[in-house]
Amino acid sequence: MAAIELEGLTKDYGEVLANDGVTFSVERGEIFGYLGPNGAGKTTTIRTLLGLLAPTAGTARVLGRDVTDEDALLEAKRQLGYLPDAPAFDETATGREVLELHAAIKGDERSEALLELFEPPLDRPVRDYSHGNVRKLGLVTTFMHDPELVILDEPTSGLDPLIQHRFAEFLREERERGVTVFFSSHVLSEVRRLCDRVGIIRNGRLVTVEPVESLLDRSGKVVRLRAAASISREALAIDGVHDLETSVVRTGGDSDGEGSEITECTFTFTGDVNALLAHLREYRLLDLSIEEAPLEGVFMRFYGGEESTDAESKPGLTERPGGG
């Protein structure tokens, strides 16, 4: 049994179809990133999983329980930790009082270790907390009862780099213990660092679910080269070359135009690197670097271009034709 199962999940707000036939599963013990820009529909899915919104159509199951069955969902929630995008703690209570309340409701096996890790202030009223401190307190309340599954809405927003780092380490350790983590994000570096798989949502529709590794494979390499020759764009427009930028600079020489020419180019390459190297052998290279492309490139292939809402016309990570 998967930890989360969505089948055709649809939420129609009238003016906006916030989730449109969303189908995927999150397996037990994995860290699953739910990625999309503002307004894509992430929070809508999450609030449905928590039983806070009723789906217009489709089904959602959390730890095997149908989220529209209140009793069953209550049962599941004993094993669930949830960090909302804006935790609504009692503003007049201190952090310590908030934790005592949560402990009384759902248990408190782990708060001591969590307090050491995330260090939220405890003796001030929550209304005096910064955004980051509210989230630190939220992380403690999310994990304090040792849940099997955690659902986190943009968990690292507002956290300073030290706490983000601790959080990342902590999530990996949780996964080792068999905990399932589902979190939404629009921070690609975080998804890349933490997730086993990622689901990408656009305009309410899921456009892909795949391992982070395969997303990275598709994102290809960034190639930068300098060659002691004038190379035309056409000569470099081989299979797998995208976003080609070239410039030819003339060095030395006199006013008659004598001197040498150097071509500098940058492109993303999604083909066979050996074939590329064989192709480049005919030029005298002064410099060559091949680095892993940032995940942003893949993301832009989903979100760049026209504002289509038709998922069929954007079936997934289609490669652009060679030649940039």
Ligand SMILES: Nc1ncnc2c1ncn2[C@@H]1O[C@H](COP(=O)(O)OP(=O)(O)OP(=O)(O)O)[C@@H](O)[C@H]1O
């Ligand atoms: N209660 C509501 N009534 C009407 N429309 C809503 C409601 N809640 C959300 N929406 C709309 O549904 C769409 C999806 O919103 P949602 O909050 O799920 O997106 P999100 O991916 O979580 O965005 P963000 O990253 O900004 O939090 C948006 O167009 C939003 O304006």
